[in-house]
Amino acid sequence: MTEAAAAVAWRLGADRVESARDRQHAATLGLTPINDVPALGFYIERDDDGLVLRHAADPAGTGLRCALADTTELADRQAGGRRSPLARAFGLHRHAPMRVLDTTAGLARDAATLASLGCDVTAIERQPALYALIEDATQRIHATPEQRPVWWSHWQWPVHADAADWLSADAGQKAFDAIYIDPMFASPRRKSAPQKALAWLAELAGTDEDAPALLEIARAHARRRVVVKQHARAEPMAPPDLQIRGRAIRFDIYLTPRA
Incomplete structure (x- = not known):
């Protein structure tokens, strides 16, 4: 938990x-x-x-929201395209887009980036308030076809659940090429990122002490790979097959090729 x-x-x-x-x-x-x-x-x-x-301490502030349709924010996250560390971690610089499950969606920023790169993405979030933000953003875009981004057909309806439990139930019906885990740990990761967003997400989600168990379940279900986002200096949850390094973060990749 x-x-x-x-x-x-x-x-x-x-x-x-x-x-x-x-x-x-x-x-x-x-x-x-x-x-x-x-x-x-x-x-x-x-x-x-x-x-x-x-x-409550900042009721007049900008707050945080799920900005699926924010083209400026998405363009920033898309910098580098299929050569970006995130895209390379999923093999998108070499292979066709795949079906991805984001098990720790947060504000769905990485999930939206992957969808914009052509992956069919399902986002899971177990924190109720964060899920409500993702669901609301999805509903608003779905209800306004003229505002849908060009990649919207790749965005699947989000799921409110514990990812480990959801994957384990009716596993045969849930086929994903890649599974993504972006766990929240006790130490803040990206000091260059907006501090309010990181601090609020950390307080909301707590620390994902069950992330290693989720990794094992994900490795048993992913058809091609599991990608884990980590602090650049953090210890891997398990020995990875590959690593993609950014300036402040690292992607640990666990290959799970299945016929």
Whole structure:
């Protein structure tokens, strides 16, 4: 299980129909519906651009949201194209795009990048508030065809589940060429990345102490490879077959070729 994950509330809006729908969805996800900004901790609320994650200490701040359709942000993440470390970790510089399962989606930034590179991507997130952000972004784009990015056909509906449990259930029906794991550990990884996003994600998700167990399950299910994102100086969870190094991060690759 995740260690020291933070609880999150769902602040309801003034619109009665929308508020009733959000209240029901909050209950489904195990989030506490509230009417006012809480005194402490995280909460999500709906604004004109969809669901946003905020903190009681910074209610007027920009917050965090899942920006699937943010072309500027995606262009930054796509820098290098199929020669980028992420693309090379999945073998996209040599092979055709594949079916990918992102088991630790977070805000779905890497998942969206892989979809933009042609991979059919399914994103799983077990933290309820983060999943709500991904689901809301998916729903909003799905409902507005004129705003869909060109790669939208590669984006599958997200899943709210523990990835290890989800993979283990009806495993024969879940065929993925590659499985991606981006675990959250106690030490912050990328000091050049936006500190608020990293700090908030770390507090929300806690530390993924069960990541080594997820790796073993993923290796038993992936048809071609498992890719694990790590701090550049972190110890591998298991001896990898290949490694792709970036400036601050490293991708450990475990080959799992199957007929």
